[in-house]
Amino acid sequence: MSKKIAIYYGTMTGNAESLAQSTHEKVQAEGWDATLHNLADVKPDDLPKNAANAIFVVSTWGDGEPPADAEDFFAELSAASVNLSNMRHAVFGLGDSNYExxxxxxxxxxxxxxxxxxxAVADVAxxxxxxxxxYADWEPKVLALLAS
Ligand SMILES: Cc1cc2nc3c(=O)[nH]c(=O)nc-3n(C[C@H](O)[C@H](O)[C@H](O)COP(=O)(O)O)c2cc1C
Incomplete structure (x- = not known):
């Protein structure tokens, strides 16, 4: 059976989306059963149903806030009591060190x-x-950890 993975992104200007898309294409070509999700369309309860392995590629906006499209998702996740103990995840963050x-x-x-x-299979990038x-360094490392 092929390995299942869900790739989630939260973006404002498209950087996180393009990285997530490229990983989605790559893992599909490698034979994973992979899905790609904008966090705007995701509810916390979806997470354990979508796949046990998850990659999140997200930017930070405002003063340390989620991108607007991911705000509802994160507010709901913060209040949720969903059990994610069947899941493994890795988070790649996009930011700018000029921001506090x-x-x-x-x-x-x-x-x-x-x-x-x-x-978490790796520290937050x-x-x-x-x-x-x-990202080019992080992606194969994390995919190998999630595949094992
Ligand atoms: C108005 C504005 C606010 C931002 N706030 C933060 C921030 O608080 N922390 C951070 O690390 N990066 C911050 N950034 C940088 C973005 O996260 C960065 O440009 C990222 O690559 C955007 O990715 P995206 O296109 O996927 O949204 C900010 C950028 C802008 C233009």
Whole structure:
């Protein structure tokens, strides 16, 4: 049976979406049973149903806030009591170190997923404005951990 993975993104100007899309295409080509989700369309209860393995690619906006499209999702996740103990996840954050709340949403999301029982397979990646190489290094490492 092929390995299942859900790839989630939260974006304002498309950076997180394009990285998530490229990972989705890559894992599909490698034979994973993979789905791609904008967090705007996700409810906390969907997480354990979609797949036990999850990748989140999210940016941070405002003063350490989620991108507007992911605000409802994160508010609901913060209040949710959903059990994520069957899940493993990894979070890649896009941010800008000129902001005091550098990658705060990625860090808060990772912390909340762990609080709800999901296992982080890697520390949160907190990428700065030049993120392409960081992502290229992070992606195969995390996919290997999730595949094992
Ligand atoms: C108005 C504005 C506010 C931002 N606030 C933060 C912030 O609080 N923390 C952070 O790490 N990055 C912040 N950023 C940087 C974005 O997260 C970064 O540009 C990211 O690559 C955007 O990715 P996206 O296109 O997926 O939304 C901000 C950028 C803008 C333009």
């Amino acid at each position: 709340q550098f990658n705060a949403f990625a860090k808060n999301l990772d912390a909340r997923l762990s609080e709800l029982g999901s296992t 907190a990428a700065d404005v030049v993120f392409e190489q960081d």
